[in-house]
Each structure stands twice: as structure tokens, then as C-alpha cells.
Amino acid sequence: MTTTTRFRTLHGLIALGLATVALGVGAESDPEELTSIPFERLVHAEVLTASRLATQISDSPAAVSIVTAEDIQVLGYKTLADVINGMRGLYTTSDRRYDYLGGRGFGNPGDYAGRIMLLIDGYAAQDNVYGQVYIDNSGLLDMALIDRVEYVPGTGSVTYGNGAFLGIINVITKNGRDFQSVQLGSEVASFGTTQRRLTLGRQLDNGANLLLSASDLRSAGQDLYFPYFDAMGSNQGWAVQQDGEYNRRYLAKLQYEGLTVLAGQSHRLKRSPLPKKQNAFNRLYEFNDTSTFLSTRWEFDAPAQFKGSTHIYLGNYQDRTLREYGAVDPHDQYLRNQVNGRWMGWDQKFVTNRWKHQQVVLGAEYRHDVQQEIGGVGLTADGVVNNTAQGAYAYNARTLSLYVADEIQLGRGLSTNLGLRWDRPMANDCSRADCVAYAYQPHLSPRVALTYVQDAQTTYKASYSEAYRLPTPNELPSDSWDLYRPEQVAATELVVTHDFSGATRWTGSLYSYRLKDIHYLASGTGADVYDGSSATRGLEMQIDHRWDNGVQWRTSAAWQDAKDPEGQTLVNSPPLIAKSQWRFPANAWGWRWGVEAQYMGPRYTRPVRDDSGAVTRGGRGLDGFFLAHLTATNTRLARGLSVGVGVKNLFNQSYEAVSPKVYDTGTAVLDSLPMNGRSLWLQLTLDVGL
Numbered sequence: 001m002t003t004t005t006r007f008r009t010l011h012g013l014i015a016l017g018l019a020t021v022a023l024g025v026g027a028e029s030d031p032e033e034l035t036s037i038p039f040e041r042l043v044h045a046e047v048l049t050a051s052r053l054a055t056q057i058s059d060s061p062a063a064v065s066i067v068t069a070e071d072i073q074v075l076g077y078k079t080l081a082d083v084i085n086g087m088r089g090l091y092t093t094s095d096r097r098y099d100y101l102g103g104r105g106f107g108n109p110g111d112y113a114g115r116i117m118l119l120i121d122g123y124a125a126q127d128n129v130y131g132q133v134y135i136d137n138s139g140l141l142d143m144a145l146i147d148r149v150e151y152v153p154g155t156g157s158v159t160y161g162n163g164a165f166l167g168i169i170n171v172i173t174k175n176g177r178d179f180q181s182v183q184l185g186s187e188v189a190s191f192g193t194t195q196r197r198l199t200l201g202r203q204l205d206n207g208a209n210l211l212l213s214a215s216d217l218r219s220a221g222q223d224l225y226f227p228y229f230d231a232m233g234s235n236q237g238w239a240v241q242q243d244g245e246y247n248r249r250y251l252a253k254l255q256y257e258g259l260t261v262l263a264g265q266s267h268r269l270k271r272s273p274l275p276k277k278q279n280a281f282n283r284l285y286e287f288n289d290t291s292t293f294l295s296t297r298w299e300f301d302a303p304a305q306f307k308g309s310t311h312i313y314l315g316n317y318q319d320r321t322l323r324e325y326g327a328v329d330p331h332d333q334y335l336r337n338q339v340n341g342r343w344m345g346w347d348q349k350f351v352t353n354r355w356k357h358q359q360v361v362l363g364a365e366y367r368h369d370v371q372q373e374i375g376g377v378g379l380t381a382d383g384v385v386n387n388t389a390q391g392a393y394a395y396n397a398r399t400l401s402l403y404v405a406d407e408i409q410l411g412r413g414l415s416t417n418l419g420l421r422w423d424r425p426m427a428n429d430c431s432r433a434d435c436v437a438y439a440y441q442p443h444l445s446p447r448v449a450l451t452y453v454q455d456a457q458t459t460y461k462a463s464y465s466e467a468y469r470l471p472t473p474n475e476l477p478s479d480s481w482d483l484y485r486p487e488q489v490a491a492t493e494l495v496v497t498h499d500f501s502g503a504t505r506w507t508g509s510l511y512s513y514r515l516k517d518i519h520y521l522a523s524g525t526g527a528d529v530y531d532g533s534s535a536t537r538g539l540e541m542q543i544d545h546r547w548d549n550g551v552q553w554r555t556s557a558a559w560q561d562a563k564d565p566e567g568q569t570l571v572n573s574p575p576l577i578a579k580s581q582w583r584f585p586a587n588a589w590g591w592r593w594g595v596e597a598q599y600m601g602p603r604y605t606r607p608v609r610d611d612s613g614a615v616t617r618g619g620r621g622l623d624g625f626f627l628a629h630l631t632a633t634n635t636r637l638a639r640g641l642s643v644g645v646g647v648k649n650l651f652n653q654s655y656e657a658v659s660p661k662v663y664d665t666g667t668a669v670l671d672s673l674p675m676n677g678r679s680l681w682l683q684l685t686l687d688v689g690l
Contacts, residue, residue: 063088063461063495063509063540065151069174072143074583074594076631076646078681080118080135080171083149085598088507089540089558090116090151091577092135095660095673096224096243097272097287099136104153104166104513105536105562107572109606110660112474115165117156121173121262123295126163127317128369128397129341131472137247138268138289142197142215144185144685145251147174153509153540155467155491157445158419161365161401165469165489166513173253173262176210177203181640181687185215190679191243192220209255216248224273226281228663228670234281239273242282246270258299265292274673276323278663283324284334292316305354310346317341322379334379338392342371357409369397372473395473396435397427405447413453417463421445425470440486443468461495471519483530485517503547509540520565526613532565550585571619572658574601590636596629605671608664617664620671625655640687645680652678 065087067077077083081092081099090103100107101114112130119125125140126133134140149171156164179201187195197215204210221243230237247268254261272285295313302308319339349363375392377385403421410416423443428435449463468486476484493511500506518532538560546552558577562570577600584593604619631646656672663670 063153063497063507063542065153065542067149069147069178071583072146073633073644074592074631075581075596076594076629076633076644076648076681077143079137079143080139080141080149080169084135084151084169086579086581086596087149087151088542088556088579089153089538089560089577091574091600093572093657094136094675095272095274095657097270097274098132098134098138101133101135101169102572104511104538105560105570105573106166108570109572109658112472115469116167116169117160117164119160119168119170120264121260121295122170122297122311123262123293123313124160124163125291125293127291127341128315128343129317129319129339129372129374129472130474131163134266134289134291137217137245138266138270138291140249140264140266140291140293141171141173141251142199142213142249144183144197144199145173145211145213147172147178154463154493154511155445155447155465155489157423157467158403158405158421158447158465159361159363161403161421161423161445162399162425162468162470162486165467165487166491173251174201174211175203175253175255176201176208179211179687181689184686184688185683186685187681187683189219189681191222191676192218193681194218209253211251211253213251214249217246219245221245221271222676224674226273226670228668229278229281231668232278232281232665234278239282242271242273242285244271260297260299262295263293265290267291274659274661280324285323286321288320288322288337290316290318290320302350304352306350306352309349309351311348313345313347315341315343333381334383335376336379338373338375338377340371340373341369343367343369357411359407361403361405363401363403365399365401365403367399367401369395372396374473392431393473393476394430395427395476396430397425399423399425413455415451417447417449417451419445419447419465423468440470443486457499459497461493463493463495464491466490475519483528484519485530487518488516490514504543504545507540507542507544510538511540512537518565521609521613523566523607523615526609526615529565534563534565534570536560536562536570538562552583553581555580568618569604571606572603574603574624576601576624586634586636590634592633594629594631594633596631598627598629600625600627603658605658606660606662608662608669608671620669622656622658622672625653626651627653627655640689642685642687644683644685648679648681649677 067083067086072083075086084090084092084101091107092099092101093107093109095110100109100111101116103116106115112132114133117124118133120140149169151167151169153167156168160168179199180203181201183199185197195215195217197213199213201211224239224243226237226239247266249266251264267290270287272287275281275285293315298310300308319337321337322334324334345365345367347363347365349361351361353359372395379385401421401423405419407417408415425440427438429438445466445468447465449461452460454460466489468488470486471484491511491513493509496508498506513536516533518534519530520532522529538558540558542556544554556579560575562573564570580597582595586592601624603622605622607615607619608617610616628650629646629648630650631644633644635642637643654677655675657675659671659673
């Protein structure tokens with residue numbers, strides 16, 4: 001069977017997995033859920049991401065953040081971007097096409113290849129063409145299926161390899177027993193938005209956990225006014241019916257003894273009011289993404305006091321974005337992307353405690369990026385494909401990895417965490433008649449961390465680590481592979497946690513990153529530079545408190561100073577991010593309230609460049625802004641019926657986001673985009689017992 005044929009069977013494999021579920025295989029019960037753990041014990045809960053094995057949060061070498069399913073419900077989070085915006089030190093930027101993830105000073109708008117890795121139950125969810133982190137409605141998961149979200153800041157290349165550059169976000173999905181029902185969900189919201197969901201979750205009599213879910217969303221969006229295009233005489237500045245959206249999602253999860261099978265698909269259509277070229281303003285520009293994946297994990301007892309974990313995964317991505325040209329050619333009136341990505345991988349690790357005071361992880365991973373194809377075709381007004389292909393590039397790659405980690409208890413509250421990963425990436429450019437091989441140099445990713453538990457209240461953690469990120473096919477020029485180098489970072493961090501009482505915890509983190517081999521455009525000449533160096537440093541603090549009456553409060557602040565290779569403040573890098581969240585327990589009528597406030601400091605837009613790429617005007621400063629959100633939920637409205645209602649941007653704050661593209665005529669400039677004002681939503685959920 002050829003590789004292509006194997007990938008064509010992906011949907012069949014998913015169907016086979018669902019059929020296996022229907023046969024009723026058994027499963028072990030799961031460990032204690034974080035959502036059921038009292039606040040004062042949360043600091044001792046297990047986190048799955050930090051070292052690819054269960055470890056205590058207090059022993060992790062990073063300051064881990066966790067958002068639970070209850071947080072998601074009470075605070076009214078609708079997308080992973082909402083969750084991320086509520087986490088310490090993280091933020092997102094929207095260009096009304098995608099939401100882009102930023103953290104620790106790095107949040108380049110329009111930069112598909114983010115610097116923080118997104119995992120779903122340990123599966124790396126980015127595609128292999130753009131490296132995009134899908135955290136908006138293009139994401140793979142409906143929010144009702146999430147048990148918790150873990151954020152581990154700092155490099156993660158020792159255990160996750162390429163792309164775990166500045167941190168890891170792992171989304172843990174719910175199990176069938178968390179529903180034990182058929183659940184129907186329906187939602188209406190501002191801007192003509194409706195959403196529906198059908199979920200079946202059940203723990204079978206033999207212990208098997210089964211979860212099946214399907215959902216869709218439709219949104220008309222808004223008509224948006226752009227002063228720049230008004231000045232250009234384009235439709236009086238109005239983008240009409242260019243903000244709509246549609247998506248559908250499917251997810252299936254099976255747990256059988258040590259086996260977990262997770263499969264899903266997400267398909268989204270999203271219109272963009274910001275054109276690719278300014279002469280195509282208010283013309284069709286519709287993003288069309290489809291992501292499909294299958295992830296299987298088998299955990300087992302191995303000989304000699306070892307435990308094993310085998311992870312096999314498949315992924316498929318398609319981009320069929322359609323846009324209308326500004327200058328209409330009857331033969332090429334439209335351009336449709338022909339972007340395809342396919343990948344597969346195997347990860348095998350063994351964990352043992354056979355040596356006294358040590359926990360050792362040994363692992364090997366092989367990943368094959370079977371297809372990384374970028375191209376497009378011209379279409380007539382009738383949708384007939386023209387034979388003229390637009391810039392077709394075809395790549396494939398392989399990476400072999402070996403890694404080891406050792407956590408050693410040194411005594412008297414002192415422990416160390418040592419890790420090392422060796423990666424051997426190899427790539428091929430098959431755009432020509434014969435594939436041209438390009439072998440990146442093998443890369444070593446080390447980590448060393450010390451943890452000192454002074455007493456039951458205070459813990460100190462210090463770490464040093466290195467990570468790398470390979471350029472994605474979307475970033476590579478077709479004839480200059482040898483110029484691009486993997487980005488590299490060396491990170492140093494100090495973390496302190498202190499419990500003032502059983503109900504109050506303070507967390508502080510001081511970090512410094514040094515980056516090299518950064519690609520950028522020289523401001524004076526516009527020339528490509530491939531070996532830039534930069535640095536960022538920052539301080540983060542968070543306080544969590546819970547009162548005896550059940551009221552919970554969390555507030556955080558992050559100060560950061562990030563410079564580009566020329567010593568200037570990075571684009572879209574706010575010096576201060578502050579957040580505060582309040583959760584109130586249910587009153588006598590069953591209503592719970594969630595209040596969230598967020599402050600984003602001032603940011604710089606992209607500079608204006610001439611045709612050669614040289615900077616003619618520096619980036620403009622955007623004012624900081626404050627947002628507040630209010631949510632009310634009731635799970636006791638009637639038998640099996642829950643309701644949620646919320647207001648986003650409660651005070652109707654007018655604010656802008658940094659635009660990924662800059663248009664300049666000398667008299668008018670477009671370098672920012674308007675964001676949504678106040679919006680409302682209403683959600684109903686009905687559980688039908690099985």
C-alpha cells in the first residue's frame with residue numbers, strides 16, 4: 001500500500017474505531033478529576049504536560065496554569081482563544097480571519113507559525129504547512145468537550161521537539177462518564193450567530209468510556225467600515241457581508257483499559273473583510289480549512305518495573321481558500337488555494353521508578369510529513385478550473401528523535417530535573433522534476449532544573465533549557481533552503497510559589513530568553529536577514545484566593561520587554577498585561593456569576609515599507625484597552641436543563657488590533673483593525689439520561 005493510499009484510509013480508520021466502540025470494550029476508571037478537587041488541594045494536583053508523565057504541579061520546573069471545565073462554564077469561554085486570554089501572560093490577536101496566540105512578548109499578527117505548541121490529549125494539533133495554532137472557531141474541539149486546559153510556559157523541546165519553543169498548551173478532553181447522557185446544546189448570540197451541538201457520552205457496564213459529538217456554528221458577522229478604503233474611494237469604506245462564518249466539528253473518543261483512541265475533524269469557512277490586495281476590497285475572500293486527525297495511545301506494564309506508552313497518530317489538513325481578483329480577468333477571476341498537508345508519527349516511551357529517588361523517561365519518536373503542498377488554481381466566474389497553476393511547491397520531511405529525562409530526589413526538599421533530546425530532521429523539495437534533499441543539522445535540546453521545597457508553604461524552582469523551531473513550508477522560499485536556519489532559544493527562569501494559607505496562593509516567575517537565527521527584513525534596505533538575534537525578559541505574578549463562602553478570585557499581571565533583532569520593541573508586544581477573574585457560587589435560585597476584567601497595554605503596529613521592503617515610517621503606537629465580561633449560569637433551572645447568558649465587552653469598549661498587513665498611500669494608512677463592541681449570547685443545554 002502506498003503512503004497516499006494509507007492516508008486515504010484515514011476516514012475509514014476513524015469509522016472502524018467507532019465501530020469498535022459499539023462492540024462495548026472495557027476500560028479502567030480515570031484518576032480524580034481536577035474539577036472536583038478543592039481549591040486548597042489544587043496545588044498538589046497532577047499535571048500531564050510538564051514532562052509527558054503525571055507529576056505534581058508543585059514539582060514541575062515551570063509555573064503551570066490550569067483552567068478547568070467549571071472555569072470555562074462560569075466565565076463563559078466560547079473558544080480556546082477566550083481561555084488563553086484569561087491565562088497569565090498570554091494573549092491573542094485577531095485579524096478577523098484567525099486568532100493568533102501570543103505570549104512572553106511574542107505575538108506577531110498574521111504569523112501562522114506560533115511559538116507555543118498546542119496539544120490535544122498529547123497530540124500536536126498544528127498543521128504541517130503553516131504551523132498554525134487553531135484556537136478560534138477553526139479549532140478541533142467544541143468547548144463543552146474540554147475537561148481542562150494546562151499551560152506550561154518555557155521551552156518544551158526536550159519532550160515535544162520542534163515547535164515547543166516558548167511553551168506548551170495541552171487540552172485534556174472529557175470522558176464519556178462526564179456526560180452519562182445524550183446532551184443537546186443550542187446557542188444564539190450577537191451578529192446573527194447560532195450554534196448547535198449533539199453529544200453522546202457514556203460509561204458502559206463493562207467500564208468502557210465512549211464519547212461522540214457533533215456541532216455546527218453559523219454567523220452572519222458584521223458590515224465593517226474602514227476609513228482607509230473610504231479615502232481610496234472603495235465602496236465608501238464598507239466591507240459588506242464579508243465577515244460571516246460557518247463551521248462544523250466531529251469528535252469521537254474511546255478508552256479501553258490502557259487504550260485511548262481519539263479522532264476528530266473540523267471544517268470552517270470564514271470570510272475576511274481585509275483583502276489580500278487592496279484593489280480587491282469588498283470582494284470575496286473566503287478562508288476554507290479542514291483538519292482531520294486520529295490519535296491512538298496504549299499504556300501498558302513492561303518488564304523490569306517499566307511502564308510503557310505507545311502513541312501513533314495521523315493527520316490531514318486542506319486549505320481551499322477562495323478569493324476574487326481585484327482586476328477581473330474572465331479566465332482567472334478567482335484563485336483557489338490548493339494546499340495539502342499529511343503526516344503520521346509514532347512515539348514510544350518508557351517510564352520507571354526502579355532506581356531509588358529517581359523517575360526516568362526514555363523515549364523515541366519518528367515523524368513523517370508525507371505531504372506539504374502549496375499551490376493554487378485559477379477559476380472562471382462559472383467555477384471552471386483554469387490550467388494555470390499558481391506557485392506550486394511540494395515538500396516532505398522526516399524527523400527521528402531520541403530523548404531522556406531524569407527526575408532525581410536529592411534530599412531535604414531538593415530535586416533536579418534533567419533532560420536531553422536529539423532530533424535529526426531531513427527534508428525534500430519536490431517542486432522540481434527530481435526531489436532535492438536538504439538535511440538540517442541534528443539538534444540537541446537540553447534542560448536542567450532545580451526545585452527546592454523550603455516547607456509546606458514555599459517552593460523555589462530554577463531552570464535552564466534550549467529549544468528550536470524549524471521553518472514551515474509556508475515560510476520557505478523555493479530556492480533558498482540553505483539560508484533558512486532553525487530558530488533557537490536559550491531560556492532561563494526562576495519560579496516561586498507561596499501559600500499564605502490554605503486558601504491563598506502567590507505565584508511569581510522571572511524569565512529571560514535569548515534567541516538567534518531569526519529571519520527578518522532589514523529596516524534600511526528591506527533585505528532578508530537570516531541570522532538575527534534578539535532577547536526578551538519578563539516578570540509574571542498571580543494571586544489565587546478562595547473565601548469560605550465559595551467566592552473565588554484570581555488576578556495576574558505580566559510585565560515584558562521584547563526586542564527585535566534591530567533592538568526595537570517587537571510588533572504587537574504589550575509591556576503590561578493584567579487580568580482579574582471572580583467566580584461566585586450558586587445562590588438560592590441556582591445562579592452562578594462570573595466576572596472577568598482584562599487590560600492590554602499599548603502595542604506597536606507594523607512599520608510602513610516601500611516596494612523594496614525598506615522602512616519609510618516606524619510602527620504606530622496603539623493605546624492600551626480594558627475589557628470586561630459578565631456571565632450568569634444556572635444548572636438547576638429544570639430537570640436536565642441548564643442555561644447560560646453573558647455579555648462580552650460589557651462597557652462597549654472601542655479598541656483596535658494590530659493588522660498583519662499595512663496599506664499606505666502616503667496620505668492614508670491602514671495598520672490596525674476594529675474589534676467587536678458589546679455582544680450578547682444565550683445558551684441552553686439539555687441532558688437526556690441514558
